[in-house]
Amino acid sequence: MRAFVVTELGTPPIGEVREIDEPRGSHEWADGRRLLIDVHATGVSFPDVLQSRGEYQHGVPVPYVSGGEVAGTVLEAPVDSRLRPGDRVAALTLWGGMAERALALEQYTVKLPDSMSFVEGAALQLNYSTAWFALYRVGLRAGETVAIHGAAGGVGTATIQVARALGAKVIALVSTAEKENTARGAGAEYVVRTESGWVEGIKDLTDGRGVSVVVDPVGGDRFTDSLRALDVGGRVAVVGFAAGTIPTVKVNRLLLRDLSVVGVALAPYIERRPEIAELMSRELGQFAASGRIAPHVGNVLSLTDGGEALGVIDRREALGKVVVRVR
Incomplete structure (x- = not known):
């Protein structure tokens, strides 16, 4: 072959x-x-x-x-x-x-x-499983607002659609006009460009409060600024490090505003809880059949x-x- x-x-x-x-x-x-x-x-x-x-x-x-x-x-x-x-x-x-x-x-x-x-x-399979699992790990609830880095890429567009299917509001974070069009085409209600001032852009869209969840497949400086973009009690899902730099966090930032940083690694989690793979496959199949993800x-x-x-x-x-x- x-x-x-x-x-x-x-x-x-x-x-x-x-x-x-x-x-x-x-x-x-x-x-x-x-x-x-x-x-x-x-x-x-x-x-x-x-x-x-x-x-x-x-x-x-x-x-x-x-x-x-x-x-x-x-x-x-x-x-x-x-x-x-x-x-x-x-x-x-x-x-x-x-x-x-x-x-x-x-x-x-x-x-x-x-x-x-x-x-x-x-x-x-891969992108939507990653998106579903990231939002599962942070406990995304209907009505919450999620900001998504790299929103025009494969994982980004998948996360937009899964978040929408789960009843959340979406802010897509992108770097160019072409990527903005892609994110909007995937279903993002709001788009913020990352060339400068994107944290302030998120705050403007959320009445100064920040978002409930940030999904970050980029890492680097984006991660550090993502903590500033969170509302009290907010969560960051760490999906990857496409920027090539693995960030660090001063945990006092988490303590002062009751923030959480959650790793997203599907394989070891499923090894301990195999029933989650069945739930994920069933829900993704339902979303696809209903047209909520495309x-x-x-x-x-x-x-x-x-x-x-x-x-x-x-x-x-x-x-x-x-x-x-x-x-």
Whole structure:
């Protein structure tokens, strides 16, 4: 089968299309439960870039097939699974997704409604799971206001839609007019540009109080300023460090205004509480079927351009999700 293989670690674009054997056995994280997907499209995300540099905590050694999530049809599933051959699904793979067939994780697989294309489905699992889990961890409630950094990217647009589906108000934080249009298209009621004075912009929109929740996949100085943007009792969800700098916090800031900083790491949490994966997949499936979430795809590339797909994210040029069309 054809697959996009990263042969050596480095800065994207790297890698090439090769003919390789079809996957055997089960996914390394699947406890022997074989779920094989006939892949139509593959979603590309920031963890794929980190993995190509050798910086991802769940990375695998080279050579490896890139691609952390897929959309396609089920070819094989365990006999006692809720999934059946022929089901249209979006699934998490962590690696191996940029190939004609891939092994996936059953607990992180969502059935796609007929109204959703495979290209859209490839933008569903990782970003929307991250968005759902971030908002779950901070206990977002209907009626609260959430500010979202990097709101024009894949995780950002997903978080806008999930927050709206949960009944929250959304302030999108973006850096350019083009990204503002993307965030508004994803459903953000309000947009604040981050070139200067974005904390004051948030305060202006909230009568000086600040927001209940900030979702931060950027890190760096953004995180420190996010604490200033919170209302009393507010929470920051730490999703990642796309800025490349891991921030620190003086805990007296948390004490004086009753603030919380919550890490968002899905895998170890699900390992302790596997029932949360079922809840997440069920809710995301319901949101997709009802049209409350609709993945925003910004770039669609061919399998031979897999390295450029990684490069688009590495250069922070993505508007919405980056997807590789496999078939």
